[in-house]
Amino acid sequence: MSVENTPATAAPAKARVRRLPPEFNILVVLIGMALMFEALGWIFEGQSFLFNILRLRIMILQVSVIGIIAIGVTQVIITSGIDLSSGSIVGATAMVAASLAQSSDYTHAIYPHLTNLPAIVPMIAGIIVGGLGGMINGGLIAWTGIPPFIATLGTYVSIRGFAKWYTRGNPVSFLTPQFDYIGSGIVPVFIFLICAAIFHVVLGYTRYGKFTYAIGANRQAARVSGINIKRHLLLVYTIAGLLSGLAGIVTAARAQSGQSGMGVGYELQAIAAAVIGGTSLTGGAGRIWGTVFGTLILGVVTSGFTFLNINDYLQEMVLGGIIVGAVIVDQFRQARRAKV
Amino acid sequence: MLSPTTMKAVRESGAVPQASWLMEIEGVCKSFPGVKALDDVSFQLKRGTVHALMGENGAGKSTLMKIIAGIYTPDSGSFKLRGQEIKLVSPLDALENGIAMIHQELNLMAPMTVAENIWIRREPINRFGFVDHGKMHDMTAALFRDLNIDLDPDTTVGSLSIANRQMVEIAKAVSYESDVLIMDEPTSALTDKEVTHLFAIIKTLRAKGKGIVYITHKMNELFEIADEVSVFRDGHYIGTKDAAAVTREDIIRMMVGREITQMFPKDDVPIGEVVLSVKDLSLQGVFSNVSFDLHKGEILGVAGLVGSGRSNVAETLFGVTPATSGTIHIAGREVVMTSPQVALAHGLGFLTEDRKETGCFLMLDVQQNMQVAVLSGEYIRGGFVRQGALTKVCEAMRDALRVKTPNMQERVENLSGGNQQKVLIGRWLLTKPRILILDEPTRGIDVGAKSEIHRMVSQLAGDGVGIIMISSEMPEILGMSDRILVMHEGRATGILNRDEADQVKIMELASH
Numbered sequence: 001m002s003v004e005n006t007p008a009t010a011a012p013a014k015a016r017v018r019r020l021p022p023e024f025n026i027l028v029v030l031i032g033m034a035l036m037f038e039a040l041g042w043i044f045e046g047q048s049f050l051f052n053i054l055r056l057r058i059m060i061l062q063v064s065v066i067g068i069i070a071i072g073v074t075q076v077i078i079t080s081g082i083d084l085s086s087g088s089i090v091g092a093t094a095m096v097a098a099s100l101a102q103s104s105d106y107t108h109a110i111y112p113h114l115t116n117l118p119a120i121v122p123m124i125a126g127i128i129v130g131g132l133g134g135m136i137n138g139g140l141i142a143w144t145g146i147p148p149f150i151a152t153l154g155t156y157v158s159i160r161g162f163a164k165w166y167t168r169g170n171p172v173s174f175l176t177p178q179f180d181y182i183g184s185g186i187v188p189v190f191i192f193l194i195c196a197a198i199f200h201v202v203l204g205y206t207r208y209g210k211f212t213y214a215i216g217a218n219r220q221a222a223r224v225s226g227i228n229i230k231r232h233l234l235l236v237y238t239i240a241g242l243l244s245g246l247a248g249i250v251t252a253a254r255a256q257s258g259q260s261g262m263g264v265g266y267e268l269q270a271i272a273a274a275v276i277g278g279t280s281l282t283g284g285a286g287r288i289w290g291t292v293f294g295t296l297i298l299g300v301v302t303s304g305f306t307f308l309n310i311n312d313y314l315q316e317m318v319l320g321g322i323i324v325g326a327v328i329v330d331q332f333r334q335a336r337r338a339k340v
Numbered sequence: 341m342l343s344p345t346t347m348k349a350v351r352e353s354g355a356v357p358q359a360s361w362l363m364e365i366e367g368v369c370k371s372f373p374g375v376k377a378l379d380d381v382s383f384q385l386k387r388g389t390v391h392a393l394m395g396e397n398g399a400g401k402s403t404l405m406k407i408i409a410g411i412y413t414p415d416s417g418s419f420k421l422r423g424q425e426i427k428l429v430s431p432l433d434a435l436e437n438g439i440a441m442i443h444q445e446l447n448l449m450a451p452m453t454v455a456e457n458i459w460i461r462r463e464p465i466n467r468f469g470f471v472d473h474g475k476m477h478d479m480t481a482a483l484f485r486d487l488n489i490d491l492d493p494d495t496t497v498g499s500l501s502i503a504n505r506q507m508v509e510i511a512k513a514v515s516y517e518s519d520v521l522i523m524d525e526p527t528s529a530l531t532d533k534e535v536t537h538l539f540a541i542i543k544t545l546r547a548k549g550k551g552i553v554y555i556t557h558k559m560n561e562l563f564e565i566a567d568e569v570s571v572f573r574d575g576h577y578i579g580t581k582d583a584a585a586v587t588r589e590d591i592i593r594m595m596v597g598r599e600i601t602q603m604f605p606k607d608d609v610p611i612g613e614v615v616l617s618v619k620d621l622s623l624q625g626v627f628s629n630v631s632f633d634l635h636k637g638e639i640l641g642v643a644g645l646v647g648s649g650r651s652n653v654a655e656t657l658f659g660v661t662p663a664t665s666g667t668i669h670i671a672g673r674e675v676v677m678t679s680p681q682v683a684l685a686h687g688l689g690f691l692t693e694d695r696k697e698t699g700c701f702l703m704l705d706v707q708q709n710m711q712v713a714v715l716s717g718e719y720i721r722g723g724f725v726r727q728g729a730l731t732k733v734c735e736a737m738r739d740a741l742r743v744k745t746p747n748m749q750e751r752v753e754n755l756s757g758g759n760q761q762k763v764l765i766g767r768w769l770l771t772k773p774r775i776l777i778l779d780e781p782t783r784g785i786d787v788g789a790k791s792e793i794h795r796m797v798s799q800l801a802g803d804g805v806g807i808i809m810i811s812s813e814m815p816e817i818l819g820m821s822d823r824i825l826v827m828h829e830g831r832a833t834g835i836l837n838r839d840e841a842d843q844v845k846i847m848e849l850a851s852h
Contacts, residue, residue, distance in 0.1 A: 205470040207463055210452075214460050217449030224447050225460045226432040284451040 022278050026293040037304035049307055063299035064188040068247040069270035071199050072240030074291045077274050079236055080216040080283025081148035085155040086244040086270055089133040090263025091163035093248025097126035098172040098258025106174035119178040123249055130245015131238055133159050138237030142230035163260040172258035183253030200288040216283025273298055276326040362387045362551040368417030370403055377403040381577040385551040392562050393555045395572035395595055401555050405522050409441040410434030440513030441522040448505055450498035455480040457497050458512045483511050487541055503534035522553045528646050539565050559588050571595055606798050606820045612636025615806040616775050621666035626652045627830035634806040641821025642810040644850050649830040650810045651693050654777045658690040659683040689768030693779035699764045702753035706745050709752050709763050710734045714770045737766040758789025779810045814843050826850050
């Protein structure tokens with residue numbers, strides 16, 4: 001019997017049942033939270049929360065960088081891994097990219113002979129740094145077999161160290177206007193959404209995506225089906241590194257400088273965005289749209305609290321609660337699925 | 341010898357040499373540290389036949405099967421596939437050479453769809469490089485129609501029943517155009533109706549000229565589906581028979597090769613008063629209305645197929661999953677068994693089914709493993725463990741049980757299965773139990789250690805301990821038990837006395 005040549009009579013056996021995707025729930029939560037702040041805004045501040053273009057812009061801008069990282073982190077988590085190093089990679093790429101983006105107006109440039117370069121040079125350099133960081137993660141995890149948590153905890157420390165060592169802790173400033181453009185206006189939002197669209201397609205409609213889910217869903221089954229797990233993990237972590245690198249470039253361009261402390265804590269926010277967006281920490285499940293909504297939820301909460309003049313520290317406390325809450329909900333969902 | 345890749349190329353070219361045997365294995369040996377799992381084993385498979393492998397646990401069936409599926413490589417011997425000598429290096433290698441295994445532990449990716457599971461790594465790709473989901477759906481539907489499987493290719497595997505997951509595995513194997521399909525106890529978790537469906541599919545596959553290696557413990561399946569049967573015992577090949585020409589007794593004689601009663605000694609000891617009385621014990625959705633009494637000095641065997649609720653009853657008795665209704669009386673007093681702490685306090689001990697998962701602390705040493713259940717009461721003073729006293733009693737226990745270990749500081753993972761089991765039995769004996777529940781006490785351990793454990797259990801009964809022994813091994817149940825409780829699909833279907841019990845009666849009650 002040949003299954004490659006499907007007979008002409010092979011019409012779909014049944015009409016495909018369309019069910020609401022799980023991302024729908026997260027969208028409902030997002031809208032619900034926005035409406036909640038809208039209501040609170042009228043009650044406590046006497047003004048609208050949502051109908052304020054400037055606020056919305058700031059809100060999305062703030063989380064774009066987290067969103068770009070979260071797209072990579074989502075893929076890592078789908079393989080049932082974790083990436084703690086993304087914030088450090090942001091710092092390292094911000095430094096390297098900025099150092100190659102300096103303007104000749106500045107007399108104390110890091111590389112005095114490499115000033116006024118076209119913006120593509122620091123971009124490529126930054127992406128390479130990010131990719132290398134990711135490759136180290138992936139290589140360690142795939143070939144030494146150490147847990148992703150430990151591997152990326154190590155690179156989290158080391159790559160941050162590299163970012164500080166690169167200029168002995170000094171910030172890099174006076175960047176070319178061309179480079180700064182990457183972080184201006186709503187360019188970061190575009191970058192975020194384009195990345196999201198690309199990886200939505202890649203995860204859902206390519207073999208790369210299928211392998212990513214398969215490895216997280218059942219590694220043994222993936223191996224028996226002939227997937228080269230080591231190579232694929234290397235690829236996934238490298239892509240996560242590349243995206244963190246891109247986030248680093250955007251961060252440096254937005255701040256118009258490179259600082260070794262950039263991106264501290266971003267890794268946790270990115271993981272939070274993915275988890276709030278329905279990516280399961282046990283692996284095998286999760287989608288980019290969910291992560292986009294998760295990222296926006298983080299944005300709404302942060303900017304909503306600021307809008308209501310709630311203390312910054314209190315915000316952090318609540319944010320922690322939201323992350324834990326999202327995982328609890330995920331567990332209940334899984335338990336219910338297991339019962340069916 | 342052709343390398344697997346050459347073999348694959350030959351196969352793809354269509355110039356497959358016609359051999360009389362689909363698969364021939366001769367003089368295969370395989371050893372693991374401390375155990376010779378296969379000793380000079382031969383096996384031949386014809387096209388278009390279902391070939392059953394039978395034997396007790398540890399007979400070597402699983403090892404042989406894993407060699408065929410490319411999971412193990414044999415130490416010596418020859419392996420011919422379609423007349424060509426071949427050396428498989430991995431499960432994937434076997435798959436690409438047309439050998440597929442339907443795994444007992446089901447190697448599927450639960451969150452993904454049926455179609456994705458079947459075509460993983462071989463997804464149809466459209467001209468833009470994207471996976472063509474429509475075509476993948478249609479390919480799956482065609483495959484299912486061919487095999488008479490009624491499943492939606494787009495549902496997630498996680499939402500399917502075990503039986504349906506098995507169908508997906510079979511379809512996956514067929515999609516590789518495999519000639520050899522290995523099924524390892526495929527019916528162990530299926531209902532009668534599902535079994536009928538499975539057999540229909542197996543017959544379809546047989547008619548297509550596939551060779552099916554069918555591992556089973558169930559006699560009636562043998563006569564229903566198998567064309568030939570090969571029997572193994574203690575790593576040796578005993579013989580192959582035409583399934584139509586053998587009787588149940590022939591097979592048992594080949595499998596056991598000795599008188600059952602001699603192998604499993606249970607000394608006659610006086611049976612005392614009731615120590616445990618269970619009435620209408622139920623765990624909603626798992627088992628219901630289980631009632632029995634256990635006497636002092638008695639061994640109550642519990643038989644039934646895997647999934648019949650045997651182990652669940654044990655877990656409920658020990659307070660792991662408290663009952664939803666029913667009563668438990670211990671020595672005449674009602675006990676509400678809410679947790680293992682309560683069970684321990686009432687003198688229960690529980691040797692769990694899965695030594696490695698729920699029994700041993702593999703990374704800890706023999707001492708730590710043995711003493712863990714008695715880290716309270718007399719061995720604790722002022723919050724500190726009286727290690728000196730504990731070491732002394734543990735060493736005494738090690739000597740009494742003849743645990744083979746270089747010293748008490750050896751990690752338990754380095755011990756053989758039989759010695760690990762003895763350590764665990766020692767753990768419970770230190771608690772001085774009045775009631776001991778043993779779930780598969782001799783699974784996967786060699787024959788010598790097995791009989792030692794049997795002697796130990798018998799001696800315990802002699803000391804007045806009431807023993808509940810769950811086992812899948814019929815001879816063990818028949819040889820050791822004073823009475824036998826049989827379970828089927830969450831219900832106790834009968835209790836047999838030692839003198840009236842035999843294999844047939846038990847099987848009847850267990851499969852109803």
